[in-house]
Amino acid sequence: MKKLNIVLNETSIINFPFLWKLIKRYKFLSISVPAIAAIYSISIFLGQNTIYSGEVGFKYVNEGSNSPTSMIFSMLGEKTSKLDPTEIISYGTSVDFQYKIADELLNTPDIKKMNFNSVGTRDMKSYDEIFNSCGDSKECRRDRIARIIGSFYSVKMDTNIIDRYHLIVRTLDHFTTESLVKIVSKSIDKDRLGQIRYFVTSQVKISKELLSKKKEEVNIEKIKKMVDKKASLMVRIDALKDRADEIRRIYYSDRTKLNKLETERSQTRETLSKSNKSSNNELFKVAEAKKLKEKNRQLREDIASIKTSFGTEEVSGTNIIKKLKTELVVNERRLASIGNVDTAAQNERFAVSKENKQMNTEHDYKVSRKQFSKTKVEFSNLNKELETAVKSAAEIDIRLKEHDPNLQLIKLLEQKLVQLNLAESTIVSDLLFDNFQSELSSYKKIAKTKMIFVSIFFSCFLLLFVVILRYIFDGRIYDEYELKNNFEDLEIIGNTPDFH
Amino acid sequence: MAGLKLKFKDAEGSFKEKEEVAVLDIPSSKVGVPKPELLRPEEPVKEKVETQKRSNRYFYKVSNHHELFKIGSSFYDDYKRGVKSFAVGSTGYQASQQNSILGLASFFDHKEDVKIGIVSDNLTNGAFKEIVSISKESKLELGDNEEPCTVYSFYQHFDFFDLDELLKISNNEATLSYEEVFDSLVDEYDIIFWDVPDLAKIKKDSEKYFPVIMKFESLSIIVAQSLSNSGDIKEIKNFFMGYGINLKGLLFDTKQKEIIEDAKGKNEKPWWRIFG
Numbered sequence: 001m002k003k004l005n006i007v008l009n010e011t012s013i014i015n016f017p018f019l020w021k022l023i024k025r026y027k028f029l030s031i032s033v034p035a036i037a038a039i040y041s042i043s044i045f046l047g048q049n050t051i052y053s054g055e056v057g058f059k060y061v062n063e064g065s066n067s068p069t070s071m072i073f074s075m076l077g078e079k080t081s082k083l084d085p086t087e088i089i090s091y092g093t094s095v096d097f098q099y100k101i102a103d104e105l106l107n108t109p110d111i112k113k114m115n116f117n118s119v120g121t122r123d124m125k126s127y128d129e130i131f132n133s134c135g136d137s138k139e140c141r142r143d144r145i146a147r148i149i150g151s152f153y154s155v156k157m158d159t160n161i162i163d164r165y166h167l168i169v170r171t172l173d174h175f176t177t178e179s180l181v182k183i184v185s186k187s188i189d190k191d192r193l194g195q196i197r198y199f200v201t202s203q204v205k206i207s208k209e210l211l212s213k214k215k216e217e218v219n220i221e222k223i224k225k226m227v228d229k230k231a232s233l234m235v236r237i238d239a240l241k242d243r244a245d246e247i248r249r250i251y252y253s254d255r256t257k258l259n260k261l262e263t264e265r266s267q268t269r270e271t272l273s274k275s276n277k278s279s280n281n282e283l284f285k286v287a288e289a290k291k292l293k294e295k296n297r298q299l300r301e302d303i304a305s306i307k308t309s310f311g312t313e314e315v316s317g318t319n320i321i322k323k324l325k326t327e328l329v330v331n332e333r334r335l336a337s338i339g340n341v342d343t344a345a346q347n348e349r350f351a352v353s354k355e356n357k358q359m360n361t362e363h364d365y366k367v368s369r370k371q372f373s374k375t376k377v378e379f380s381n382l383n384k385e386l387e388t389a390v391k392s393a394a395e396i397d398i399r400l401k402e403h404d405p406n407l408q409l410i411k412l413l414e415q416k417l418v419q420l421n422l423a424e425s426t427i428v429s430d431l432l433f434d435n436f437q438s439e440l441s442s443y444k445k446i447a448k449t450k451m452i453f454v455s456i457f458f459s460c461f462l463l464l465f466v467v468i469l470r471y472i473f474d475g476r477i478y479d480e481y482e483l484k485n486n487f488e489d490l491e492i493i494g495n496t497p498d499f500h
Numbered sequence: 501m502a503g504l505k506l507k508f509k510d511a512e513g514s515f516k517e518k519e520e521v522a523v524l525d526i527p528s529s530k531v532g533v534p535k536p537e538l539l540r541p542e543e544p545v546k547e548k549v550e551t552q553k554r555s556n557r558y559f560y561k562v563s564n565h566h567e568l569f570k571i572g573s574s575f576y577d578d579y580k581r582g583v584k585s586f587a588v589g590s591t592g593y594q595a596s597q598q599n600s601i602l603g604l605a606s607f608f609d610h611k612e613d614v615k616i617g618i619v620s621d622n623l624t625n626g627a628f629k630e631i632v633s634i635s636k637e638s639k640l641e642l643g644d645n646e647e648p649c650t651v652y653s654f655y656q657h658f659d660f661f662d663l664d665e666l667l668k669i670s671n672n673e674a675t676l677s678y679e680e681v682f683d684s685l686v687d688e689y690d691i692i693f694w695d696v697p698d699l700a701k702i703k704k705d706s707e708k709y710f711p712v713i714m715k716f717e718s719l720s721i722i723v724a725q726s727l728s729n730s731g732d733i734k735e736i737k738n739f740f741m742g743y744g745i746n747l748k749g750l751l752f753d754t755k756q757k758e759i760i761e762d763a764k765g766k767n768e769k770p771w772w773r774i775f776g
Contacts, residue, residue: 475729475730475731475732476726476727476728476729476730477723477725477726477728477729477730477733478725478726479725480752483723483750483752486730486733487730487733487737487750490737490747490749490750491748491749491750492749492750492752493570493571493574493720493748493749493750493751494567494570494571494574494751494752495564495567495571495751495752495753495754496567496571496596496599496600496603496722496751496752496753496754496755497562497564497567497568497571497599497600497602497603497604498562498563498564498567498599498755499561499562499563499599499602499603499627500561500562500563
């Protein structure tokens with residue numbers, strides 16, 4: 001621990017001056033470790049194979065309105081299966097998918113021209129050498145290809161464009177790279193299409209199963225009969241309502257007419273009764289007043305004619321006029337004492353006229369009353385019939401409502417099934433591959449510059465590690481500084497004397 | 501070191517134990533576990549030997565005087581504080597140990613007139629070989645009734661003792677002196693440098709080496725640049741700390757690798773002469 005404390009520094013983490021001292025102390029290690037690291041790096045660099053890299057881009061178009069399938073599905077109110085970016089990238093590692101590629105490759109006629117050696121291999125083998133142990137077993141070849149194919153390709157997300165990915169293929173051969181780019185991209189597209197179809201087909205299957213199950217649960221025939229009955233009842237109710245409206249109008253019309261006739265009849269009777277009750281005196285007075293009025297009229301006429309015939313100076317005519325006037329005055333007074341007899345005269349005339357019509361009024365009243373009775377009975381019967389029909393319809397309606405959720409579900413399932421069937425027939429892949437792949441490039445796995453830097457870094461680190469390790473396990477004391485650190489409780493007196 | 505007592509020569513030349521004196525303060529950085537209790541001599545360290553010394557040419561043969569003065573001063577400070585028994589060990593680089601001891605001994609010899617003793621189990625090889633070969637051999641009796649041991653005196657500068665011989669005397673079943681030999685040796689000299697044998701050798705016969713180890717007041721470990729293993733150094737450190745020895749510090753040897761590589765180069769053929 002003390003030694004480690006010497007190596008470490010509070011500010012610079014590592015005590016570099018002391019480290020430099022250690023490097024100088026362990027010269028052999030300080031030279032051999034970087035030399036070994038350099039030789040190792042050179043051997044690795046020279047031993048690298050040339051890698052051929054090919055790339056094709058593709059876009060995931062499920063998002064938004066880019067995908068035709070997505071658009072159709074959204075119009076139908078359905079949802080498509082969406083891919084997570086990790087799922088797309090996992091195409092590079094999915095064992096199941098690797099087997100699919102292996103199947104594709106085995107169907108490729110030029111498979112023997114392909115180089116299936118790992119990019120880091122030191123021992124290059126031909127196709128026959130690799131698959132020699134499989135003999136004629138196609139399954140064995142399939143397994144072996146599936147196991148090794150995963151190391152040749154990878155799917156990476158584009159750093160700049162959203163939902164864009166790159167299929168990168170790296171092999172030790174130009175032809176293999178080119179072929180694999182085509183085969184793998186085709187397989188991804190096919191696989192994705194299969195996934196979407198499977199998603200929709202599964203939905204169709206589930207919907208069908210559910211629909212048939214629900215139909216079994218609910219007695220559709222019985223419900224249909226009830227619905228039919230309800231429909232006929234509704235028609236009947238409508239007809240009854242129309243009829244009831246008509247009868248109601250007649251009923252109220254007849255009743256109004258009957259009321260009017262009844263009033264007329266009772267009024268006629270009352271009028272006639274009053275007419276019968278009036279006294280003879282009144283009748284006499286009426287007659288007397290009539291006579292007096294007639295007489296007064298004649299007297300005025302006589303007075304007027306006498307005035308015209310005799311003039312004013314005739315004595316005899318004046319006497320006559322006086323007499324006549326006196327008589328007129330008398331009569332006037334008598335008429336005035338009788339009182340007003342015009343109303344009585346009119347009532348007498350009205351009563352006479354009513355008496356004449358009384359027979360007709362009675363007849364009309366009887367007719368109307370009979371007619372109203374008939375209408376009333378009919379109206380009552382119609383109402384009863386309507387009430388019965390409405391009650392029956394309500395009962396059917398209640399019973400139908402009990403089955404309503406199941407019926408609604410069946411209805412929805414039927415609609416969904418139609419939509420899914422439509423969607424299934426319009427499926428296309430939502431991974432849109434570029435038409436052209438990028439130009440193939442060849443390179444070494446680790447570039448020269450990178451290798452130099454890595455080598456230097458590795459050498460330094462290894463040197464640091466080895467030197468510190470050596471120092472920790474080295475019990476010897478090299479200078480006063482270490483001596484002081486090792487024996488803090490003891491004084492360092494000085495150096496031993498040296499003789500010539 | 502706990503219980504360490506210094507002995508000083510009296511006028512008659514016999515050793516007399518002094519009572520314990522004040523304990524010195526030692527910098528915490530230099531203190532091992534447990535903390536040693538060192539004694540400061542009350543009187544001047546040693547009575548001077550009235551003899552004429554020849555100049556110590558080894559002091560001038562040191563190529564890195566700056567470093568020698570640096571480490572020498574550190575040891576001298578300890579000496580001033582009363583430490584007189586210095587052990588120098590390593591993870592198997594005895595030549596370096598001997599060089600360091602020789603350098604330090606030369607420094608002390610140059611700095612002050614002190615009696616210096618050097619104990620090593622390998623006097624016939626390494627840096628001591630040349631000096632021992634020109635040194636005067638004599639016998640010295642350490643303690644009462646002890647078998648005299650061989651001492652190689654390099655003029656008046658340093659005396660060399662063979663550790664194996666001292667161990668043999670101390671472990672003599674007839675006398676059973678054990679620590680007494682080493683006590684006498686430490687008392688005999690102002691400063692003692694111990695060329696610590698290989699740890700494996702000590703561990704193999706730890707009972708025998710125990711009295712020697714107990715005489716170490718300060719231990720310095722030599723770390724050979726690019727050769728010494730921290731685990732081995734820790735092992736030495738823990739071993740001696742287990743005995744309560746004060747660990748002074750570390751000496752860094754930068755030349756050992758070159759020496760070994762030179763020796764290797766001389767013996768080995770160049771890689772391109774694979775057929776010759």
